[in-house]
Amino acid sequence: MRRTLMSALGVLALAIAMLTPAWAQSKGTVYYMVPTLLDEFQTGSVGALEMFLKQVGYDVKTLNADNKTDAQQSQMNDVIALKPAAIILAAVDFNALKPSIEAARAAGIPVVEFDRQITSTPSDFTSVAGTVEIGYVAAEQAEKLLKEKHGSVKGKVLQVLGDPGDPYTLDIQKGFEEKMKAFPEVTIISHPAMQWEASNAGTIVADQLVANPDIDLIFNHAAHLSVAAVASLEAAGKKPGDVMMMSSNGAPVGLDLIRKGWLNVEVEQPLYAQAAAVAMFMDKVVNKQEIKAGEYDVIGLKGTLTVESWGPNIRLPGAAIDKSNVDNPAFWGNMKPPSDTVKAVE
Amino acid sequence: MTPRTRKILEFVLDNLVWFMLLFVLAIFSIFVPNYFQLGIFANIIEASSVLGVMSIGLALVIITGHMDLSVESVAALGAMAVGILFCSAGIGMGLQLRPEWLMVPVSILVAVAVGGAVGLLNGVLIVKVRMNAFIITLAAYIWVRGLVVAVSGGRSAQDLAPAIRWFGIQRILGLPLTAWIAIACFVVFSLIMAKTPFGRHLVMIGGNETATFRAGIRVTRNLIIAFVLAGAIAGLAGWLLAVRTSGATANLGVGLLFNAFAAVVIGGVSLKGGVGSLSGVYAGVLLLSSINTAINLMGLPANFTQVIHGLLVLAAVLLDTLKQTIRQKLA
Numbered sequence: 001m002r003r004t005l006m007s008a009l010g011v012l013a014l015a016i017a018m019l020t021p022a023w024a025q026s027k028g029t030v031y032y033m034v035p036t037l038l039d040e041f042q043t044g045s046v047g048a049l050e051m052f053l054k055q056v057g058y059d060v061k062t063l064n065a066d067n068k069t070d071a072q073q074s075q076m077n078d079v080i081a082l083k084p085a086a087i088i089l090a091a092v093d094f095n096a097l098k099p100s101i102e103a104a105r106a107a108g109i110p111v112v113e114f115d116r117q118i119t120s121t122p123s124d125f126t127s128v129a130g131t132v133e134i135g136y137v138a139a140e141q142a143e144k145l146l147k148e149k150h151g152s153v154k155g156k157v158l159q160v161l162g163d164p165g166d167p168y169t170l171d172i173q174k175g176f177e178e179k180m181k182a183f184p185e186v187t188i189i190s191h192p193a194m195q196w197e198a199s200n201a202g203t204i205v206a207d208q209l210v211a212n213p214d215i216d217l218i219f220n221h222a223a224h225l226s227v228a229a230v231a232s233l234e235a236a237g238k239k240p241g242d243v244m245m246m247s248s249n250g251a252p253v254g255l256d257l258i259r260k261g262w263l264n265v266e267v268e269q270p271l272y273a274q275a276a277a278v279a280m281f282m283d284k285v286v287n288k289q290e291i292k293a294g295e296y297d298v299i300g301l302k303g304t305l306t307v308e309s310w311g312p313n314i315r316l317p318g319a320a321i322d323k324s325n326v327d328n329p330a331f332w333g334n335m336k337p338p339s340d341t342v343k344a345v346e
Numbered sequence: 347m348t349p350r351t352r353k354i355l356e357f358v359l360d361n362l363v364w365f366m367l368l369f370v371l372a373i374f375s376i377f378v379p380n381y382f383q384l385g386i387f388a389n390i391i392e393a394s395s396v397l398g399v400m401s402i403g404l405a406l407v408i409i410t411g412h413m414d415l416s417v418e419s420v421a422a423l424g425a426m427a428v429g430i431l432f433c434s435a436g437i438g439m440g441l442q443l444r445p446e447w448l449m450v451p452v453s454i455l456v457a458v459a460v461g462g463a464v465g466l467l468n469g470v471l472i473v474k475v476r477m478n479a480f481i482i483t484l485a486a487y488i489w490v491r492g493l494v495v496a497v498s499g500g501r502s503a504q505d506l507a508p509a510i511r512w513f514g515i516q517r518i519l520g521l522p523l524t525a526w527i528a529i530a531c532f533v534v535f536s537l538i539m540a541k542t543p544f545g546r547h548l549v550m551i552g553g554n555e556t557a558t559f560r561a562g563i564r565v566t567r568n569l570i571i572a573f574v575l576a577g578a579i580a581g582l583a584g585w586l587l588a589v590r591t592s593g594a595t596a597n598l599g600v601g602l603l604f605n606a607f608a609a610v611v612i613g614g615v616s617l618k619g620g621v622g623s624l625s626g627v628y629a630g631v632l633l634l635s636s637i638n639t640a641i642n643l644m645g646l647p648a649n650f651t652q653v654i655h656g657l658l659v660l661a662a663v664l665l666d667t668l669k670q671t672i673r674q675k676l677a
Binding site for chain 1: 381385393502504514587591593597599638639643
């Protein structure tokens with residue numbers, strides 16, 4: 001019995017010894033607080049952050065808040081107790097997470113904001129495409145599409161928002177409507193698809209096609225909503241191109257719809273670049289070193305880093321995807337992760 | 347009160363939800379621009395097909411005096427199973443069967459079987475193991491949605507096989523076939539509830555389970571069948587959802603459960619069990635759908651939509667309570 005026990009302990013010690021070098025290679029564990037796994041951008045962000053952070057020596061553990069603010073607050077409290085190298089936060093609610101960010105930083109844990117910018121309290125780094133800016137890019141594309149159709153910027157736009165409780169969609173709406181104000185001959189009809197649920201978007205499109213048959217352009221705030229919108233257009237006897245359509249986030253479904261001719265434009269959030277930027281600056285964040293303002297090459301995209309009142313903030317441009325560039329592998333929706341490895345900024 | 351007046355009043359009370367629906371439709375037709383047109387009424391019926399079918403299963407279980415909170419997630423699982431097998435883009439495997447029409451019964455069978463299996467598990471745990479229906483179906487609501495996220499990896503399936511998608515496009519008398527399927531389900535299950543011993547036994551179980559058992563009726567078997575039916579019907583609702591949206595996303599159907607409960611209650615089904623008809627439930631579903639459509643057309647500020655929706659549902663339920671009070675006075 002004693003001999004068996006000694007042998008088992010020996011094997012265990014050997015296994016631990018073999019594991020030690022692997023631990024030594026890691027610079028620490030970073031927790032990624034993802035708001036939900038119910039949309040493809042968020043699911044993609046998990047894979048992208050894991051890939052890029054591994055390249056610079058960090059392990060990533062992901063916690064899903066299932067779009068619940070209170071769940072994310074609890075997760076933050078739990079993770080603070082674990083004292084990780086850093087926390088990457090894509091906040092469910094921009095304001096509600098402020099105390100949790102402050103608590104983490106007070107405990108000496110750096111906090112990185114990913115995709116969703118929080119300006120009400122300082123954090124150690126922010127990597128965003130800018131949700132308001134996505135609205136701006138969408139407005140530029142709407143302007144172009146309406147001008148091509150009518151000769152001048154006029155017509156009717158149906159804007160299908162996500163859940164009205166989600167600041168992400170409200171920011172896109174803000175940016176879009178702010179820019180479109182310049183065109184008084186454009187009527188914008190806005191409706192929310194409750195809980196970002198696709199069939200709700202389908203119902204909105206079906207109803208509006210009957211009530212406003214002269215709709216020129218449909219702007220869905222996420223690519224998966226476009227799928228249901230297309231189903232409603234199809235059910236109403238429309239063919240690709242009969243009603244112009246665009247959406248945002250650059251998910252694979254959106255790119256497929258461009259190839260099939262249903263979608264004119266997809267405004268991409270540069271998922272890979274956003275994740276790569278986090279990895280590039282993670283050493284500086286963890287070691288609490290100064291991050292300098294300037295322009296940085298982030299896997300081929302020009303990122304502009306500014307030092308704001310809430311901390312260093314890198315902004316990466318969102319791209320407009322249409323038929324001419326839809327197959328570009330740089331777009332995350334093509335699901336071809338970049339082959340270049342990311343290097344930490346010295 | 348003359349017998350004739352009493353008869354008329356009872357008829358109105360029995361079908362109050364239908365009169366409420368007509369009233370609401372008339373009001374919206376007058377005050378909401380573009381509401382009064384055939385296309386919009388067709389949209390209302392079409393939009394209520396998924397919720398309607400789901401509400402049938404939920405109503406069956408509630409009539410027996412139990413409840414099933416899992417129907418929404420079960421529908422999502424059914425939709426995702428169909429999406430993964432029969433969609434050709436995203437995470438869809440693009441399964442092809444020859445002849446193509448074979449994909450229709452097979453996909454329905456898959457959705458119904460997936461739903462029926464979850465319903466069977468719920469039924470056995472609740473009826474045989476005597477666990478609480480609320481807890482068991484709440485657990486199923488959570489784990490089944492988790493399963494949807496796990497099997498899809500958060501990604502979506504698109505481009506449903508044209509043979510299946512045909513049901514969402516093809517129209518008879520201006521209504522898509524999905525809407526006719528929902529109407530057929532209501533007719534069939536209304537007949538089952540009203541004309542078969544099984545239907546009557548479910549109502550009796552909901553009224554008094556012990557008395558029904560003592561009357562020699564197989565309560566356990568009937569209750570398990572009710573749960574299996576609720577799951578299977580939710581699976582069918584999932585199939586309709588996949589057809590309607592030409593695929594499946596991980597959050598498909600989110601929020602349907604509470605609308606289904608609202609429709610069932612507005613439709614006159616008592617949450618205590620033993621009371622209710624599926625005809626009323628269908629009217630409840632149409633009522634909710636017509637409210638939704640009005641909100642869509644009114645161009646209300648996005649932030650207030652949920653508030654208005656909730657208040658209108660509350661008004662409908664209050665009216666139903668008033669109906670019960672009048673009925674008690676008549677008795």
